[in-house]
Amino acid sequence: MNRIILHEITKHYMDGLKIESKLPNVGTTIFTVMSALAHEYDAINxxxxxPDFEMPxxxxxxxxxxxxRGFNQYSPMAGWMPLRESIASKIQDLYGVVVNPDSEITITPGGTYAIYTAFTxxxxxxxxxIVFEPAYDSYIPNIEVNGAVAIRIPLQFPSYQIDWEEVKARITPRTRMIALNSPHNPTGSVLREEDIAQLRHLVQQHNLLIMSDEVYExxxxxxxxxxxxxxxxDLRERAFVCFSFGKVYHCTGWKMGYCVAPPAFTVEFRKVHQFNCFSCYTPAQVALGEYLKDKHAYRSIAQFYQQKRDYFGILMKQTRFKPLxxxxxxxxxxHFDHFSSESDREFSIRLTKEHGVACIPVSAFYQEGIDNGVVRFCFAKKQETLEKAVERLVKI
Structure with a gap:
């Protein structure tokens, strides 16, 4: 009875308040919508x-x-030092760069958190x-919740490369940062040397910062x-570079990532981090610190996933879909627009309900819903999952 009364009093009190949303244009994400539909219609997601397979x-x-062994209490705010040391060794092994694990690496609860904290x-x-669309859905809300403005620039279709002439035209005295994502979600495009050359020139000329989302590193x-x-x-000295363990070690539910940034940037990053999360799951940090000592743990990932990409591509040749x-x-x-005139959202919903395979309409990655008749499939699945999905897709 007391709970009911308290609920009614709270509701009445809240009804008299006006709460102005800081994110008025944000609703439920398309990922939540499509996954719920997949569950409702028992579709292959x-x-x-x-991934639908186990972590290593x-x-x-x-x-x-x-x-x-008892590593179950708080770890240091910046992260378990042996893990940060392993990350620094990995960076030196892959990129020939010396990073200070004490002053330049911060462990975070996921890559998306690292991105938000970098912006904030x-x-x-x-x-x-500057944000390039199609864009991972957290970027623009992260920017807007901080009172900043996202300057949206579409990637060139169908190559999804950056139009640097348009970037130059959109820079103003208020431009503070460029947000990059390579390898890119949702398109799978990557930065080339000519992109790096253009980027280097612009950030120096206009004194810009960089948020580089490299979770698919x-x-x-x-x-x-x-x-x-x-x-x-010259780019590293002005960048927050964000990474994810979940994406590469098949443990997305861990929500573990990290940010690499120059010492002065890291000081500001940790000011926000310490009052938002403070520390991350200790057992996973201890385990990852040891696991990363084996170079094969990260050097074998590209081959593993390329085999999945290639196998899915071979299977999909049986269907009417055309790959980018x-x-x-x-x-x-x-592409699906050569055999259907539906919007990509309508097509994705029908595909889930009628054919039992869930995908993502790429228009969801654009603020204005630009629809090029393209959908996104995730191939981080077991072989049998991909085979069952294509068995259904060939019937379309």
């Missing part, structure tokens, strides 16, 4: 980006051992941030190098 067994064992550390009301194919911002000293190139991430885009 190739929409949301997560040695990493499971190391995590269990960490708990058994430096953006002020009225600042402008190890998922890059066809012998392409990953052009991490960390490779380039995917050079990174664990996503593959496909």
């Amino acid at each position: 190739l929409s949301q980006g997560y 067994e040695p990493l499971v064992r190391l995590t269990s051992q960490a708990m058994e 550390s430096v953006l002020r009301a009225g600042d402008e941030v 190890h998922l890059i194919y066809d012998h392409e190098p990953h052009r991490s911002i960390l490779r380039y000293p 190139p995917s050079r990174g991430s664990y996503f593959q885009l496909y």
Whole structure:
């Protein structure tokens, strides 16, 4: 009875308040919508980006051992030092760069958290941030909740490359930062050397900061190098570079990531971090610190996922879908507009309900819903999952 009365009093009190949303244009994400539909219609879920296979067994064992050994309390705010040291060794091994694990690496509860904290550390009301669309859905809300403005620039279709002439035209005295994502979600495109050259010129000319989302760092194919911002000293000195453990070690539910940034940037990053999260799950940090000592743990990932990408591509040749190139991430885009006049959202919903396969309409990655008749499939699935999905897709 008391609970009911309290609820009614609270409701009455809240009814008299006006709460002005800081994110008035944000609703339920398309990922939640499509995953819920997949569950409702018992569809094969190739929409949301997560594997349906187990994480590496040695990493499971190391995590269990960490708990058994008593590593169950708070870790340091910046992260477990042996893990930060392992990350620094990995960066030096891959990119030939020396990073200070004490002053330049912060462990975070996921890559998305790292991105939000990077934005929040430096953006002020009225600042402008260049964002390339289609864009990962957290960028623009992260920018706007800080009172800043997202300057949206579409990637060139169908190559999904950056139009640097348009970037130059959109820079103003208020431009504070450029947000980059390579390998790119949702398109699978990657930065090339010509992109890096253009970027270097612009950030120097206009004194811009960089937020570089590199959560698919190890998922890059066809012998392409990953052009991490960390490779380039002049870019690295003005960048927050964000990574994810969940994406590369098949443990998205862990929500573990990290941010690499220059010492002065890291100081500001940790000011926000310490009052938002403070510390991350200790057993996983202890396990990852040990696991990363084996170079094979990260050097084998690209081959593992390229085999999945290639196998899915072979299977999809049986269907009417037409692929766009995917050079990174664990996503593959496909055209459908040559056999259906539906919007990509209508098509994705019908595909889920009538054919039992869930995907993501790429228009969801544009604020204005630009629809090029393309959908995104996630191929981070077991072989049998991909086979069952294509068995259904061939019937369309």
